[in-house]
Amino acid sequence: MPLWRSASAKVKLLQGIPLFEDLSPRQLGQIARLAEEVEVAANKRLTVAGETGRELFVILEGTALVSTPQGRTEQLGAGQFFGEMSLIDGGPRSATVEASTPMHLLVIGHREFWALLADAPLITKQIMRTLSRRLRKADAAFSAYS
Numbered sequence: 001m002p003l004w005r006s007a008s009a010k011v012k013l014l015q016g017i018p019l020f021e022d023l024s025p026r027q028l029g030q031i032a033r034l035a036e037e038v039e040v041a042a043n044k045r046l047t048v049a050g051e052t053g054r055e056l057f058v059i060l061e062g063t064a065l066v067s068t069p070q071g072r073t074e075q076l077g078a079g080q081f082f083g084e085m086s087l088i089d090g091g092p093r094s095a096t097v098e099a100s101t102p103m104h105l106l107v108i109g110h111r112e113f114w115a116l117l118a119d120a121p122l123i124t125k126q127i128m129r130t131l132s133r134r135l136r137k138a139d140a141a142f143s144a145y146s
């Protein structure tokens with residue numbers, strides 16, 4: 001369900017998200033304009049492994065469960081994001097992500113995502129850092145099994 005709030009209230013909300021720290025007020029205003037704020041019920045599937053996906057999700061409140069086709073699971077909570085992999089390489093969703101609780105999310109579309117990265121290299125840096133951490137964790141889990 002989409003939510004509507006004033007641009008300044010949305011900027012306040014964005015200031016508390018680690019992904020957006022270090023951004024200027026102008027850049028926060030830009031994100032406030034281009035991101036859609038939504039609320040979803042528990043159990044809502046936000047991405048499905050193998051399907052096409054064209055949005056990045058930033059968690060404002062609530063938790064989500066990531067389940068990979070290899071059987072790994074990961075909980076994501078407030079301040080974390082998901083859905084960046086398909087946006088970056090155009091490939092299918094790598095995992096199914098389902099709301100474990102009612103959630104409050106920011107949804108950023110494909111075109112807006114790339115516009116944001118072009119304008120805010122610090123966001124690119126944060127996303128790259130998260131990708132590296134996720135890869136390291138996946139590698140560690142893989143070597144523990146093999």
Ligand code: CMP
Binds near residue numbers: 047082093
């Ligand atoms: P994407 O592949 O677009 O859609 C599913 C998302 O789940 C993926 O982007 C990542 O954001 C997230 N994801 C996939 N694998 C993991 C993992 N091992 N740990 C945390 N998040 C993951």
